[in-house]
Amino acid sequence: xxxxxxxxxxxxxxxxxxxxxxxxxxxxxxxxxxxxxxxxxxxxxxxxxxxxxxxxxxxxxxxxxxxxxxxxxxxxxxxxxxxxxxxxxxxxxxxxxxxxxxxxxxxxxxxxxxxxxxxxxxxxxxxxxxxxxxxxxxxxxxxxxxxxxxxxxxxxxxxxxxxxxxxxxxxxxxxxxxxxxxxxxxxxxxxxxxxxxxxxxxxxxxxxxxxxxxxxxxxxxxxxxxxxx
Amino acid sequence: xxxxxxxxxxxxxxxxxxxxxxxxxxxxxxxxxxxxxxxxxxxxxxxxxxxxxxxxxxxxxxxxxxxxxxxxxxxxxxxxxxxxxxxxxx
Amino acid sequence: xxxxxxxxxxxxxxxxxxxxxxxxxxxxxxxxxxxxxxxxxxxxxxxxxxxxxxxxxxxxxxxxxxxxxxxxxxxxxxxxxxxxxxxxxxxxxxxxxxxxxxxxxxxxxxxxxxxxxxxxxxxxxxxxxxxxxxxxxxxxxxxxxxxxxxxxxxxxxxxxxxxxxxxxxxxxxxxxxxxxxxxxxxxxxxxxxxxxxxxxxxxxxxxxxxxxxxxxxxxxxxxxxxxxxxxxxxxxxxxxxxxxxxxxxxxxxxxxxxxxxxxxxxxxxxxxxxxxxxxxxxxxxxxxxxxxxxxxxxxxxxxxxxxxxxxxxxxxxxxxxxxxxxxxxxxxxxxxxxxxxxx
Numbered sequence: 315x316x317x318x319x320x321x322x323x324x325x326x327x328x329x330x331x332x333x334x335x336x337x338x339x340x341x342x343x344x345x346x347x348x349x350x351x352x353x354x355x356x357x358x359x360x361x362x363x364x365x366x367x368x369x370x371x372x373x374x375x376x377x378x379x380x381x382x383x384x385x386x387x388x389x390x391x392x393x394x395x396x397x398x399x400x401x402x403x404x405x406x407x408x409x410x411x412x413x414x415x416x417x418x419x420x421x422x423x424x425x426x427x428x429x430x431x432x433x434x435x436x437x438x439x440x441x442x443x444x445x446x447x448x449x450x451x452x453x454x455x456x457x458x459x460x461x462x463x464x465x466x467x468x469x470x471x472x473x474x475x476x477x478x479x480x481x482x483x484x485x486x487x488x489x490x491x492x493x494x495x496x497x498x499x500x501x502x503x504x505x506x507x508x509x510x511x512x513x514x515x516x517x518x519x520x521x522x523x524x525x526x527x528x529x530x531x532x533x534x535x536x537x538x539x540x541x542x543x
Numbered sequence: 544x545x546x547x548x549x550x551x552x553x554x555x556x557x558x559x560x561x562x563x564x565x566x567x568x569x570x571x572x573x574x575x576x577x578x579x580x581x582x583x584x585x586x587x588x589x590x591x592x593x594x595x596x597x598x599x600x601x602x603x604x605x606x607x608x609x610x611x612x613x614x615x616x617x618x619x620x621x622x623x624x625x626x627x628x629x630x631x632x633x
Numbered sequence: 634x635x636x637x638x639x640x641x642x643x644x645x646x647x648x649x650x651x652x653x654x655x656x657x658x659x660x661x662x663x664x665x666x667x668x669x670x671x672x673x674x675x676x677x678x679x680x681x682x683x684x685x686x687x688x689x690x691x692x693x694x695x696x697x698x699x700x701x702x703x704x705x706x707x708x709x710x711x712x713x714x715x716x717x718x719x720x721x722x723x724x725x726x727x728x729x730x731x732x733x734x735x736x737x738x739x740x741x742x743x744x745x746x747x748x749x750x751x752x753x754x755x756x757x758x759x760x761x762x763x764x765x766x767x768x769x770x771x772x773x774x775x776x777x778x779x780x781x782x783x784x785x786x787x788x789x790x791x792x793x794x795x796x797x798x799x800x801x802x803x804x805x806x807x808x809x810x811x812x813x814x815x816x817x818x819x820x821x822x823x824x825x826x827x828x829x830x831x832x833x834x835x836x837x838x839x840x841x842x843x844x845x846x847x848x849x850x851x852x853x854x855x856x857x858x859x860x861x862x863x864x865x866x867x868x869x870x871x872x873x874x875x876x877x878x879x880x881x882x883x884x885x886x887x888x889x890x891x892x893x894x895x896x897x898x899x900x901x902x903x904x905x906x907x908x909x910x911x912x913x914x915x916x917x918x919x920x921x922x923x924x925x926x927x928x929x930x931x932x933x934x935x936x937x938x939x940x941x942x943x944x945x946x947x948x949x950x951x952x953x954x955x956x957x958x959x960x961x962x963x964x965x966x967x968x969x970x971x972x973x974x975x976x
Contacts (some may be wrong), residue, residue, distance in 0.1 A: 327730075331725065334724050334725065334733075334737055335725065337717060337721040337724060337737070337740055337741075338714075338717040338718050338721045338740070338744075338952070338956065339952075339955075339956045339959070340956065340960065341956075341959070341960025341961075341963035341964055342544065342566065342960060342963075342964060343566075343714070343744055343747060343748050343751070344565055344566060344567065344572075344576040344579070344580065344748070345960075345963075346717075346744050347576075347579050347580060347741055347744045347745055347748070348575070348576070348579050350737060350740065350741040350744065351579055351741060353737060354734060354737050354738060354741065357730065357733060357734050357737065358734065360730070361730050361731075361734070364730075377730050378729050378730055381730055382728075382729075401959075402960070402963050449575075450575070453571060453572065453575070456970070457568075457572075457966055457967050457970040458963070458966050460970055460973065461965070461966025461967065461969045461970045462962070462965050462966050462969045464962050464965075464966070465962055465963070465965070465966030465969070468962070530725050530726060531725060531726065533726055534726045534727075534728045534786055535728045535729070538728070538844065538846060538847065541843055541844055541847060542839055542843060543728045543729045543731075543732055543786075543836075543839060543840075544762075544964060544967070544968070546755060546760075546761075563748075563749055563752040563753075563818070564752040564755060565748070565752075566761060567967075568964075568967035568968045568970065568971040569967070569970070569971040569974065572967065580745055580748055580749075600691060
């Protein structure tokens with residue numbers, strides 16, 4: 315099965331865009347720095363992945379052409395990353411589920427270096443960062459889940475709210491569930507029942523959130539077509 | 544959030560040295576924060592974090608009689624320190 | 634470093650070498666034998682400062698020295714934090730992924746600088762939470778410059794060139810400040826800062842050599858940010874009340890007017906390379922003085938902005954207050970968890 319490099323790149327790009335919204339809004343200075351750091355990691359991976367995907371098209375497209383000139387129907391990120399940040403608990407739930415998905419995926423890609431050495435090199439770099447993101451999200455999920463009554467309520471709500479969107483992620487990764495289950499257990503949180511399973515991101519059928527996100531992201535680039543910045 | 548002092552050993556062969564401080568509620572978070580802020584997540588760096596309250600500091604060269612007994616806190620100042628204007632006691 | 638080459642400009646590289654010189658001086662003084670300790674604490678303090686040695690945490694120091702330092706360092710820290718807002722305003726709309734990454738990294742650096750400075754202030758026996766309260770209550774201030782809006786992408790370039798440039802001119806002398814933790818924090822900050830001005834300059838250079846629309850955007854930004862940047866150095870020396878004592882204590886190393894002049898002299902050749910005009914018809918080289926003559930900023934405007942009536946004061950404070958309040962439950966959760974685990 316060939317990897318949809320564009321989809322991986324879009325996951326990282328849209329995740330980066332949402333995480334960067336926390337800049338100057340973090341619950342404390344240290345966390346502001348941490349979130350921005352993670353956003354930068356995701357953005358870095360996005361640039362490499364989009365660059366690679368674009369270079370393999372006929373005709374080739376650059377990372378910026380892909381990021382700024384596609385409509386939301388052409389983006390192939392999973393729905394979860396385009397959802398609004400919500401409160402800090404929602405952001406951590408999204409990050410937990412995303413990192414638990416990206417880490418084993420990048421590990422597999424890095425290991426398959428004979429199949430696709432370029433992709434493997436990108437994945438190898440991203441693995442370490444993913445491990446860090448997973449640790450970070452787990453650390454906070456545990457503290458919020460097992461902190462105060464309010465934080466427990468918010469973290470459970472966050473898990474409940476985001477859970478339906480995780481099905482789109484992990485069809486082929488049983489590790490995902492065991493990783494996430496362990497964190498939820500330590501956080502005194504319940505894993506929601508599986509019911510609603512929204513999907514469509516990989517086919518360009520997104521939520522209403524994405525085109526608003528892209529409108530903001532793309533507005534300046536589109537206002538001055540073809541120029542250098 | 545407590546204050547933690549941060550010590551970094553950038554590479555083998557050097558000793559840890561004090562680089563500054565971070566705030567965190569617990570040791571694991573303090574370590575991560577220190578890594579983000581003071582090493583920008585460089586590899587091969589060794590980090591120590593110590594609650595500032597756990598540090599015992601000696602007096603500077605001045606006569607000890609002006610100060611409380613020698614086993615004192617690292618940032619505690621002589622008793623005539625005034626709280627900055629308007630700041631509520633926390 | 635970012636793939637484009639520029640004619641060398643004096644500013645950042647000369648200032649960086651000054652930072653390195655300050656660091657060498659700090660180490661050299663640390664290695665030298667200092668003044669002998671005597672029973673007279675005040676005289677000892679004075680002799681340490683006079684010998685260009687450092688006052689360290691828990692040293693005896695005049696109450697005014699401590700108070701002034703706390704205020705100055707804290708306000709410097711607050712400035713870094715509030716400064717994240719006007720610059721952060723364009724992260725989501727950065728016109729290329731490269732620019733987005735550079736800006737994100739820059740704003741992250743600024744958060745880190747704020748953190749180093751709060752840490753330095755805390756060595757004087759004050760808690761960061763107290764300082765944050767003073768900011769939120771309006772009892773401590775932040776640099777007036779951040780009360781202006783970033784209206785276009787070019788403003789990000791102008792901030793990098795002018796605001797960071799002014800900050801560097803102000804900060805480099807502080808690397809030789811008498812208080813050890815502040816001097817060390819400033820050395821660390823200035824080294825990291827050397828990239829920032831360059832990035833803003835590069836943005837403006839690209840715009841100035843781009844389309845007519847881009848060029849106009851760049852010139853408009855410079856037109857709006859020039860005078861507020863001059864005002865960053867504070868009121869003229871004749872109106873500056875506390876400077877003498879701060880100079881004697883080596884907390885302040887150069888006068889406002891000296892620093893402002895230095896900044897103007899640095900910017901003129903840089904503007905020429907950019908191909909953008911500094912919006913001052915009176916700006917010209919004065920061979921007798923060996924400096925550029927220039928028009929002063931509007932100091933009445935500066936006072937209005939400092940008092941809270943600039944374009945963005947209310948917005949900046951509301952944003953900071955909201956972030957602080959919204960984060961309270963998170964901080965409480967972290968504390969509660971730590972307490973449970975310690976028990």
